[in-house]
Amino acid sequence: MDSVTLDKTVEELRLLMQEKLRLRGRSLGRLAAKAGRRLPKGVQRDVETLSAAQMQCQNPKLARMVDTSSVTAAHTRIREHLKAIDPKERRKTKMLNMLGLIS
Numbered sequence: 571m572d573s574v575t576l577d578k579t580v581e582e583l584r585l586l587m588q589e590k591l592r593l594r595g596r597s598l599g600r601l602a603a604k605a606g607r608r609l610p611k612g613v614q615r616d617v618e619t620l621s622a623a624q625m626q627c628q629n630p631k632l633a634r635m636v637d638t639s640s641v642t643a644a645h646t647r648i649r650e651h652l653k654a655i656d657p658k659e660r661r662k663t664k665m666l667n668m669l670g671l672i673s
Contacts, residue, residue, distance in 0.1 A: 571638040573627040579645050580624055583652070590655040597621070613651050616644035 580598050587593060587601045591608060595601040602609060602617040609617075623641045626632040 571636055571641055573633065576624055576627050576641065580620055583645065583648050586649065586652045590652050590657055592657065610651070613648055616648050619644045
């Protein structure tokens with residue numbers, strides 16, 4: 571997998587994470603750190619896989635060692651998880667939980 575393709579997939583996931591989780595950050599790893607417990611452990615591991623692959627692609631000799639199948643699988647799992655998140659439903663649930671706590 572070349573560096574340009576990997577950067578595009580990481581950028582897609584970064585924008586999706588910003589949209590769904592309402593977070594701001596420069597990199598996918600930073601956004602995952604800010605998301606914390608809102609992301610399952612498996613998704614956090616997939617983000618680490620993509621971040622490591624992105625770092626390896628910056629070096630031409632290490633770029634050949636990137637496992638494209640694991641990167642593609644990690645990208646798919648993260649994208650599917652983020653697509654399933656509904657920001658409106660999260661806000662509504664948060665508000666109902668707060669109202670239930672008060673009453």
